[in-house]
Amino acid sequence: MSSALSEHHIFSPGALVEVQTVTTETITGEVLAFEYDDRLLILKSQSSNGSVNSSNVTCLNLDLCGAVKIISEPDAERLAAEGIVPNAKLPEIDLKKLDERLANAISERRLLVEAYKNGAGLEGVSLYTRLQKTVGESFGISWDRDSIIIGKNIRIAKPYTADCISFFNTGPKPPPNLKTSLNYAKQLVEKYWNDQNKASYNLTPLPSGGSPQARSTTTSE
Missing domain, CATH: 2.30.30.100 (SH3 type barrels.)
Known part of the structure; x- marks a missing residue:
């Protein structure tokens, strides 16, 4: 009623x-x-x-x-079966934590803009963003002008391929554990570029000219 x-x-x-x-x-x-x-x-x-x-x-x-x-x-x-408590007060929002996340997001965005201006380009910024999500919390990702630094001892220089990865600030004989980290970094970069290649279209011009189109294949039964 x-x-x-x-x-x-x-x-x-x-x-x-x-x-x-x-x-x-x-x-x-x-x-x-x-x-x-x-x-x-x-x-x-x-x-x-x-x-x-x-x-x-x-x-x-x-x-x-x-x-x-x-x-x-x-x-x-x-x-009761669904575990719902009637009239339960909603949890309070941690405003301090939200402010910290906002400040970190703004700082990160500024770093990306600065790196882009230093010549990193879209490729470098995109790779940096992927690495930040993948290993940022574990190793720490930063910039040295247009080079990406993983941790404190691995550098990825332009054009940001696996062949461009080298040791950084390690002296003449890098510790053995860094070699494992270096190989891991190469695997991450190779996977990034493989994913980029899979996502890209293979474009061919139209026979009569005009705009390019994605290549497609057909099969007959």
């Missing part, structure tokens, strides 16, 4: 509610989450494209909505 709600009502996950927006649109859906302090309600409803494998998810600021009604209360047994 539907009922009108007070502004202090706390919505439980699993409840079916009906909300009227300021544009007089009516949205009916299941409560996924509710943040009491900010009056933020998240509803799941039937997919607008008719798919049974997906759902619409709508975020509503109740301060900007009209009437809100409960159609049905949540099924306590189902919520």
Whole structure:
């Protein structure tokens, strides 16, 4: 049975509610989450494209909505089986950690721009980005003008192929463990270029001129 709600009502996950927006649109859906302090309600409803494998998810600021009604209360047994705690407060966001991530992202972007200006080009920046995602946390990736430095002792110079990888600041006899790291770096660079070659198209001109097109092959039965 539907009922009108007070502004202090706390919505439980699993409840079916009906909300009227300021544009007089009516949205009916299941409560996924509710943040009491900010009056933020998240509803799941039937997919607008008719798919049974997906759902619409709508975020509503109740301060900007009209009437809100409960159609049905949540099924306590189902919520318990799914591990949902009714009226649980959402965890607080670590703003300090978000600020640190933002600062690191800005600093990283500036390094890429500086390296590009120093002559690294798109190839160098792209390879650097791949290595940063692959081994950045383990070894540390940095720039020395247009050369990529892995850790403290491996340099990748232009044009950034496996043959351009060498030791850096190791003295006349590099430690044995660095040779393993050097070979690993070569494998990573070779894989990067192999992936690039697979992703590129083999272009051929049209017989009558004009724009090039991707080469295709056909087979007959």
